[in-house]
Amino acid sequence: MSDKKHGSLPAADGVRRASHHRIDAEISRIETIPIRLPFKGDFKIASGGVRLGIDILIVRLHSRSGLVGIGETQAWLRQGSRETLASLNSIIHGHFAARVIGRSAFDAAAILSDLEEAVWHSNYAIAPIADAMLDLQGKILGVPAYELLGGRARESVAVGITLGIKKDLGALVAEARSRFEEGFTSFTVKVGEDLVRDAEAVRALCEGLGEAATIRADGNSGMDLAAAMKFMNRVKDLPLDAIEQPLPPWDLDGMAELALRYDIPMMADECVSAPEDLLAVIRKRAASVFQTKIAKNGGAWRCKALWEIGSAAGLRIFPGNHPGASVVTAAALHLATAWPGPLLEGPMAVGVNEILAEDVLTEPIRRVGKHMHAGDGPGLGIELDEEKLQRFRVDLV
Numbered sequence: 166m167s168d169k170k171h172g173s174l175p176a177a178d179g180v181r182r183a184s185h186h187r188i189d190a191e192i193s194r195i196e197t198i199p200i201r202l203p204f205k206g207d208f209k210i211a212s213g214g215v216r217l218g219i220d221i222l223i224v225r226l227h228s229r230s231g232l233v234g235i236g237e238t239q240a241w242l243r244q245g246s247r248e249t250l251a252s253l254n255s256i257i258h259g260h261f262a263a264r265v266i267g268r269s270a271f272d273a274a275a276i277l278s279d280l281e282e283a284v285w286h287s288n289y290a291i292a293p294i295a296d297a298m299l300d301l302q303g304k305i306l307g308v309p310a311y312e313l314l315g316g317r318a319r320e321s322v323a324v325g326i327t328l329g330i331k332k333d334l335g336a337l338v339a340e341a342r343s344r345f346e347e348g349f350t351s352f353t354v355k356v357g358e359d360l361v362r363d364a365e366a367v368r369a370l371c372e373g374l375g376e377a378a379t380i381r382a383d384g385n386s387g388m389d390l391a392a393a394m395k396f397m398n399r400v401k402d403l404p405l406d407a408i409e410q411p412l413p414p415w416d417l418d419g420m421a422e423l424a425l426r427y428d429i430p431m432m433a434d435e436c437v438s439a440p441e442d443l444l445a446v447i448r449k450r451a452a453s454v455f456q457t458k459i460a461k462n463g464g465a466w467r468c469k470a471l472w473e474i475g476s477a478a479g480l481r482i483f484p485g486n487h488p489g490a491s492v493v494t495a496a497a498l499h500l501a502t503a504w505p506g507p508l509l510e511g512p513m514a515v516g517v518n519e520i521l522a523e524d525v526l527t528e529p530i531r532r533v534g535k536h537m538h539a540g541d542g543p544g545l546g547i548e549l550d551e552e553k554l555q556r557f558r559v560d561l562v
């Protein structure tokens with residue numbers, strides 16, 4: 166495809182691509198803003214030490230209209246994510262910018278295909294560009310992003326809560342109870358560090374919350390097959406809705422074995438980045454539930470493609486996110502609002518609803534109990550707080 170520059174179609178097609186090119190939608194500049202948002206307290210998962218905050222890259226696509234599209238990604242640095250803030254920034258400015266600037270935000274599919282070609286499987290860098298184009302399209306047309314994703318299919322989206330690894334089980338149950346009283350009914354507890362204690366934590370939650378709550382455990386790739394079987398044997402009598410990614414992302418055979426041996430469903434998370442990963446999970450019957458995340462899977466459009474594939478295969482969908490600012494929450498929320506099929510109550514708002522002490526929006530996304538509402542404003546319907554962007558800005562190293 167050597168004649169493919171700036172997305173123009175080959176002349177042989179007889180299509181004058183520029184005929185529909187909206188000059189106001191032309192992207193003139195990419196701005197990246199690296200920030201670090203602090204966690205409320207210790208947040209511990211199976212791998213890596215306790216972290217104080219999450220590294221986030223906010224991307225703004227400036228257009229000739231003067232309207233600006235907003236996207237977000239994170240440098241999560243755990244299984245499934247190898248990018249740093251500096252490498253994300255370098256991919257975007259060094260390899261993506263020339264394939265984005267000068268093109269219309271409405272040519273998103275062709276642009277995203279070119280980005281995939283430029284840097285293979287760079288979902289974490291593609292996500293903020295994709296969502297910023299979606300936001301920009303909505304702002305230019307004056308319609309909410311969910312209308313561009315299929316239209317409103319539900320009034321609100323119910324979301325769940327994530328509970329980090331805690332030594333004090335009493336504190337864990339108390340935290341869950343207080344969120345339950347707030348209206349949340351879906352809980353994911355992190356496990357994978359000490360399987361005896363993990364099993365006790367899951368049991369304590371089931372007993373502490375009762376049948377009105379849906380409880381899942383997330384191993385975050387922290388177990389090997391032998392440990393996972395020991396863990397499963399300790400919790401198999403509990404009414405768990407799913408065990409999420411107990412094994413490393415590469416061990417689909419192990420996940421399939423667990424899925425076959427135990428009644429509790431397996432959920433795929435870290436092992437699903439691209440569509441071919443999800444197809445492998447489906448073929449091996451390694452999971453019957455899967456989780457998407459805006460950054461991990463390359464933005465709202467790519468998550469939607471995974472949802473189509475997964476639902477066609479009979480898998481349940483768990484809409485999530487890494488801890489992040491509310492830009493990714495908004496992207497997942499608009500996608501879920503436009504999804505007509507069933508969705509589990511996933512942790513798409515894990516950042517601001519739960520784990521992070523700060524956000525970068527001028528107005529928080531509306532939430533009543535566990536129900537989040539996508540606004541009817543144009544695009545993602547959110548506005549960045551400039552003062553906070555400055556306050557939490559970090560240098561790239």
Ligand SMILES: [Mg+2]
Nearest residue numbers: 383385409434
């Ligand atoms: Mg997970």
